[in-house]
Amino acid sequence: MIRFEKVTKTYPGQARAALEQVSVDIEKGDFVFLVGASGSGKSTFLRLVLREYRPSQGKVYVAGKEINRLASWKVPRLRRQIGTVFQDFRLLQNKTVSENVGFALQVIGKNKSYVDEIVPETLELVGLEGKGDRFPDELSGGEQQRVAIARAFVNRPMILIADEPTGNLDPNTSVGIMKLLDRINRTGTTVLMATHDAGIVDQMRKRVIQLEDGRVVRDQSGGVYGHQN
Numbered sequence: 001m002i003r004f005e006k007v008t009k010t011y012p013g014q015a016r017a018a019l020e021q022v023s024v025d026i027e028k029g030d031f032v033f034l035v036g037a038s039g040s041g042k043s044t045f046l047r048l049v050l051r052e053y054r055p056s057q058g059k060v061y062v063a064g065k066e067i068n069r070l071a072s073w074k075v076p077r078l079r080r081q082i083g084t085v086f087q088d089f090r091l092l093q094n095k096t097v098s099e100n101v102g103f104a105l106q107v108i109g110k111n112k113s114y115v116d117e118i119v120p121e122t123l124e125l126v127g128l129e130g131k132g133d134r135f136p137d138e139l140s141g142g143e144q145q146r147v148a149i150a151r152a153f154v155n156r157p158m159i160l161i162a163d164e165p166t167g168n169l170d171p172n173t174s175v176g177i178m179k180l181l182d183r184i185n186r187t188g189t190t191v192l193m194a195t196h197d198a199g200i201v202d203q204m205r206k207r208v209i210q211l212e213d214g215r216v217v218r219d220q221s222g223g224v225y226g227h228q229n
């Protein structure tokens, strides 16, 4: 589903590469934690998957396509197949929960009757049934993150990318969010999550890819946050 072949990314004007010779293969339906210290290259990795950047060297494949070679007009279609969730939720404050989730479908041209059917279903899936008419500032942080996940998942993307999704949440709320991501993963969606949250990684026991100074130093299934030899 996602394949990096000897990928190096050096930002313009930087002497050191943000990612260096990274090769990984993530299968459809995998759940992967991307861990590493601040500046180790996690966000760069995620942004290469979204083709926000192109590699300086090497190849990035998503769903069998080498995405650095995609024509620019095909990039929006690639990104529609990848849901994204961030630490700071990024909800539209002047729209209700339902509108935030439905908006993602409207912009890709889905008709109103489809949106009216699928949005409540998706809100139920994330545990927000009955809250569709609330505005984001009327929700807890955990609930806002559920809205963001519903929005990311409403068009059933192949891949869900989560960049520190529990970074602003307390430990109990974080566990709920992880259970939800796990449920989404079990529908067949590949989940790729960058995190500093050792407790979550240790609890979930999924595949762990660890970056250090832009290099993969560990790729372990059923791993924990810290090194385990």
Ligand SMILES: Nc1ncnc2c1ncn2[C@@H]1O[C@H](COP(=O)(O)OP(=O)(O)OP(=O)(O)O)[C@@H](O)[C@H]1O
Residues within 6 Å of the ligand: 011, 012, 014, 017, 018, 036, 037, 038, 039, 040, 041, 042, 043, 044, 045
């Ligand atoms: N747009 C940019 N221009 C120049 N250098 C950048 C840019 N974005 C990131 N870098 C550098 O690339 C390296 C990797 O950064 P990256 O953001 O990928 O790390 P990270 O692991 O996601 O860190 P964090 O956990 O703090 O988000 C760092 O040295 C950073 O300073």
